[in-house]
Every structure is written in C-alpha cells, then in structure tokens.
Amino acid sequence: MSATTYAVVNPATGETVKTYETISDDALKAAIGRAHDAHEGWGRGTSVEERAKIIARVAELHTERQDELAEIIVREMGKPIEQARGEVEFSAAIYQYYADNGAKLMADEPIELLEGEGSAFIRRSSVGLLLGIMPWNYPYYQVARFAGPNLVTGNTILLKHAPQCPESAAVMEEIFHAAGVPKDAYINIYATNEQIEWVIGDRRVQGVSLTGSGRAGAAVAEIAGRNLKKVVLELGGSDPFIVLKADDLDAVVEQAVGGRLENSGQACNAAKRFIVLDDLYDDFVEKFKTALTGVQPGDPTSTDTTVGPLSSTAAADRLEAQVKEALDNGAELLAGGGREGNFFKTAILTGITKDNPAYTEEFFGPVAQVYKVGSEAEAIALANDTPYGLGSYVFTTDNDQALRVADQIEAGMVFINAVGAEGVELPFGGVKASGFGRELGRFGADEFVNKKMIRVG
Template identity: 40%
Template sequence: MSSIIKTINPYNGEEIKEYKQFSKSKIETCLALSEKTFETWKHVEISDRTKLLKKLSKNLIKNKQVYSELMTEEMGKPISQSNTEIEKCVFLADFYAKNSDQFLADDLIKTDAKESFISYDPLGCILGVMPWNYPFWQVLRFAIPTITAGNTVLLKHASNVTGCALAIQDLFDASGFPKGCFQTLIADHDQIDALIADQRIKAISLTGSEKAGRHMAEIAGKNLKKAVLELGGNNACIVLADADLDKHIETMVAARMQNTGQSCIAAKRFIVVEAIYEEFLEKFTKKVNDLKIGDPKEPETRISVLARVDLADTLKKQVDSSIKKGAKVVIGNRKDQAYFEPTIIIDVKPGMSVFDDETFGPVAAIIKVKDNDEAYQMASNSKFGLGTMVFTENFLEARKQISQISDGAFFINELVKSDPRLPFGGTKASGYGRELSKEGIQEFVNKKTVYINH
C-alpha cells in the first residue's frame, strides 16, 4: 500500500494536498522512460534544445504568479521573494539558451595528430535530490543545464514542496520537451538510495544538509557514481573599520534575513572589527526591527514563518544552547509554531552552536574582533566553505585576501549570491562540484578525448 505525503501550509498549519508515494513499479516505469528518452534526446541538436528552453522561459513568465503563490503556500516564502525567484529562473533559462552551444562546442587542441579535440557528450539519466528552500530555483539551476547538455533528469524533491515538483514537470512538458526528459518522483529516501545503485542512473546532484551529503556521497561512491554536492554553509560577513555602513547596512541585513534566513549562502556569522562594532550593532538592529513581519501572501512582508515547525524547534535549541555558553540575545529568540522571531545574538564565540553550525533561519550571530587580521582568521574558522563576504572601502587590500579564503566564493561589498553567469559551489563540508555557468553544464558530460590521424 502506498504511503501518503501531505503538504502543509506552514503559516496557518492547514493541509494543502495529499499525494501518493510512487510504488516500486512506478519508479521503474519512470526510470525506463528516462533511459529510452535519452537515446533520442542525446542526438537532438543543441540549437533545437535551446529553442525549447526559450519556450520554457516564456512559460515561466506566463505562470509567474501561479508558481509564486504555490511556493508561498507550500513553504512560506514571502510572495515578493517568490516572484523574484521565478524571475531569476527566467534569467537562468535565457542564459543557457544563449550560451549552451558555445559551452558544449568541441574544444580543439593542437597535438601531433591531424585532428584532436575534446567532445562533450551527455552521460544519461541524472538523479537530482533537491531541497525546499528555493523550490523552483534549486531544481532548475540543476535541471536546465543538465538537460540542455543532452541528459535526462529524475527529480526527488523535498516532500513539503511536492506541488512545486509536479509543477516543474508540467513546465517542461508544456514547453515541448520530450516525455521523459524531466520527471518528478514522489518517493522516500530508501527508494532513492536503491535507485542510485541502478546502473541506468549515471550521476547524482544533491543540494541539502551536510548530513544528507555525506549519506549520498557514501552511496554514490559505493556505486562509482559521480556526485555534485551543494551542502550547508556558515558564511562569514566581515565588517572592517572602514566599511560604509550607511551604504551597505541594508545589504548586510538582506544577507542574513533573505528567505526568512533559510539560505545556505546567507551570512550566518557577522565578524565586526571593534572600532566600528557599536555603530554596526545599532544600525543593524534598527534595520532588522524595521522588517515587516507577517502573512507571506502580503506584498510588503519580508519575514514570515519557517517552512516547518521542526525547523523552528531546531533553531531555538541552537540559540538557547549558545546562550548557556555565554552568548546574549539583543532582540528576538521567540518561537511560535513555525514562526521564529528575527534574532540578533552577541558575545558569540567558537564552540557555540550559532558559530560552529549552520543556523537555518533569521538568527544573526555577531562576533567582535580587534583588527582585520583577526577578522579574516575568525571567518576561516569554520568546517564549511560556501562563501565569505567583506565590507570595506579598501578594495585593493581586500583583494589580497582572495587566495587566503578557501571558500567557493568571495564577495566584496555585496552579499554572496548565485548568478547563472558564475560557477556556484563550495569546499570542505559545503560539498564539491559546481553548478551554473560553463562549469555547471559541463559537470554531467563525458569530456571525451578524440585523436584522429588521417
């Protein structure tokens, strides 16, 4: 008997819809179709694939409000941010429609041969395991380049955004992609673990927690499958003494509070030089207090509920355990069901949960340091490696730190963000592999050496 998956609106706690989990035979049917479709899809000219991408882009625009409202209902994202997410997906589709032909073109290499080059051939059926926090963006930034490269995709989305998962499948189908290019699986983790062992699955892409990444990497490695892992983050926001707070304080607040703090690349740790600490804390606190909190369906809302009650419970435990070790709350730390009040916590030190771990919600940990050297050292004191941001007017000095920061991204006077034109990914416990840009579309291809003598 199939299990039932229920989606719940986290703002009002009401059930949205029920879905039947796929049976073993239904998953087999999807996998067989994916493999069959690949055999023809891989021969379709890239120019024809990108024509379908242009249709997909138009359908995203056409259905923007419907998709945005679905996201907001399923995981509580403020509606204005849901709209922005769909607009970013349009940018993504347009980027790969324009550039994929160039990214996948044979790369000619001069050798002793009459002709030698690298051919970028698709691998086959790729499995994507995706999270709920950006229900459309996370999926499409994986699926669009992967499918455009000639692969087919099976998606296991987070169960609380099952409606979004099925809507994305409908989006690909309505845009003219062959049946089987993109399919959503309503499945549990045991079913997915078993699927990875199937020889028809050629590679895996996972965006999720460090724990999920370690589990997936173990299964993928055991089965000799390539994996791209985009995992947790504990990004530092370094604020140096010469930072222009009046110019950048809103960016710093957005870096922590975007998506109600539920972002792997959000600024989790604010490392502030003592000369500017009091001014920063005053201005940062005022801006956080000014954020409109409420119903995610209201256009002015900037902070709403977390996606599930258990996520708020976890966040509360992290903050409270840090308080027991000496941290102090400036504002916030109130929880009500899935709601967690925007929180600023100071006197934070290594060894506290809000310093060491990923906090997935609107909690800003503030760390005071004496100078620039200590700021950069403190920023690097993390097992994660997604990104670091620094705010300073001395750009030349900040540039010298690029090679000293081992993260996957280094942003000066801007919050860390993903952009289709730039590769995205992390180091250390934040995973490996890259999404987006040229690097992303070449992750799931066979970089084949071709050597020809006449």
C-alpha cells in the same frame, strides 16, 4: 508526518492543503527504465540547438505563469510573495541562459599538440540519466540550476523534490512537458529516502546532484561512491560577512540585513556570521540591532512582508532549540528573539565562544551572530574557522585589502562590497563541508558531460 510523506502544509496557518501518494517500487523501476531509454532520442537524436529552443520555451512558461508559480511556494514553504515572484523570474533567466549559450557551451574545444602531426580536441556529449534531489528552500531555482544545463546538454532526469514541495514539483514537470521536453526525459518522482538508495545504485543512473543538508549529502555520496557514480553536492553554509573599512556604515548595515534575511534567513549562502573590526564594532552593532529587529515576520501573501514563517514546524523547533542551546552555553541575546507558531522573530547573538555549539552550526532562520575582531588577520582566521565553505562577503573601501582577504577566504564564492549579486553566469558552489562541484554558468554545464578527447593522426 514522516520525512517522505509528500504534502503541502501551509507553514503560516498549519493547514494541510493536500497530500500526495509516494510512488510504488514497480512504478519507480519503470520510470528509471523510461528515462534511461529516452536518452537515445533526447541526448543523441536531437541537436543542442533543438534542445535549446525547448528550454527557451521553459523560460517563457515560467514568465507567463509567474504569479501562479509564486503562489504555490508561498503555500508550500512560506516564502514572502515578492521573493517568490523573484525566484520564478531568476529561474526563467537560468533557463534562458542555457538556451542562449547551450551550443557554445557544447562546442568542440581544440587542444594544442606538443608534438606529432594532426590535431586533437574535446567533444562534449551527454552521459545519460541523472537523478536530482532538491530542497524546499528554493523550489524552482534549485531545479533550474540542475535541470537547465543538463537538459540542454542532452541528459535525461529523474527529479525527487523535497516532501513539502509536491505541488511545485508537479507544476514544473508539467511545464517541461508543455514546452516540448519528451515525457520520459524529465520525470518527477515522489520517492521515499529508502527508494532513492537503490535508485542511486541502479546501473542506468549515471550521476546524482543533491542540494541539502550535510547528513543527506554524506549519505548520498556514500551510496554513489560504492556504485562509482559522479556526484555534485551543494550543502550548508555559515557564510561570514566581514566588515573592515566603511565610508558609509549605514549602507553596509543595509546590506547586512538583506544578506541575513533573504528567504526569511533560510538560504545556504546567506550571511550568517558578522565579523566586524573593533573600531567599527560598536557603531555597526547599534545600527544593525535597530535595522534587523525593525523587520518583523508577517503574512507571506502580503507584498509588504520581508520575513515570512519558517518553512515548517520542524524548522522552527530546530532553530528555537539552537538558540536556547547557544544561550545555555554562554551566548548573549543582544536583541530580538521569540517565536509565535512558525514565525520566528529576528534576533542577534553575541558572545559566542569556540566551545559553544553555535560556533560551528548553521542557523537556518533570521538569527545573526556578531563577532568583534582586532585585525584583518583575526577576521580571516575567524571566517575560516568553520566546517563550511560556501560563500562569503567582504566589505572594505580598500581594493587591495579586499582582494588580499578574498584570496585567503576558504570558500567557493567571495562577494566584495555586494550582497545578492549572484547571476546565472556565475558559478555557485563550495568547499569543505559545503560540498563540491559547481552549478550555474559554464561550470554548471560541464559537470555531467563526457569530455571525450578525439585525436586525429
């Protein structure tokens, strides 16, 4: 199956539930034109307050249809049902945040003049048609982060979802239209990668937001750069989980397990590299080994399941090959491991050296890497010795140490003594190979707006 064949293939069973036709070139060109033309009425012809009311209805519809929406992504990418419901709930909260705060986020911002008479201010306005390219691991949440703020600010959207998420893509378009977003202001497109290349180059498209792999991000950024288009990229991560001091190590281990196994380990900002100070290392590893391997993959439709299948056979093949390569290059499988179909058992790798490919790779699945360090400085150096810079986690009972370490971590986000503490108001994004730009909060609403300076004499 090619990368641009849109189909629901249940990863738990291997069953192809339904296939979808890709859009023709002519239909795609027409969609670009309709979405571009719709900006006049949506972005300029309606107030931010009117748009906010509609997006509030989008939030309500997510809540009303929570079970239905959750069941769709269990089929599409194997997310455990309780986590799927939680994703729908968080997505609704994102839409509600932008509905509640849209007018404030778009309000004029005065500038204090250093000299001269009169006044000056920034007035925000939409820029026009945007292209969103979204991944499979959070089918609703990723779209909410992009579409929520940009529809409220008045932009129009073409949305290309991952080829394995056509059903959730279709139902989201349905929800937007049912809520009152004009039909042409949000258009779902089942487009191929080749088609997306010329969509980005179309002069009517004003910007692109992509969440995905580094390779996809580089390709999109290259095309966008040639065409002078603004881009927001949220790419991969290999987030460090640093353990420096602990009064309750069991509680830290519980957070570590949760941080690694969120979404069956398939989260860009999941804790992936566990960096532990030497005086805590042995106790941490023993407790972590027991707790992590005590969680086994299961039926994603069961409310008791924490880890489901990986999202596809290709994803399971990729992770299996990474683990084998890591072991071939000297790593030790400390605990767990193994695969049955697309179900991958939790595992812990240790002994990973700098010359091991695993040292710089992102492992997208329930496999943890654990490292021992002899000092705070060594922990920081190891945490930063990665191409990525998305999120990070610091666990210590010393508040001064926590902030001192946080200041030195090369990442877009640092969570101190907390996992799963993301919020609709908190900006999400990274540095280095994890991309650039921010989503969520006020920063997410400021990426694709014209911040026009108006000077009054």
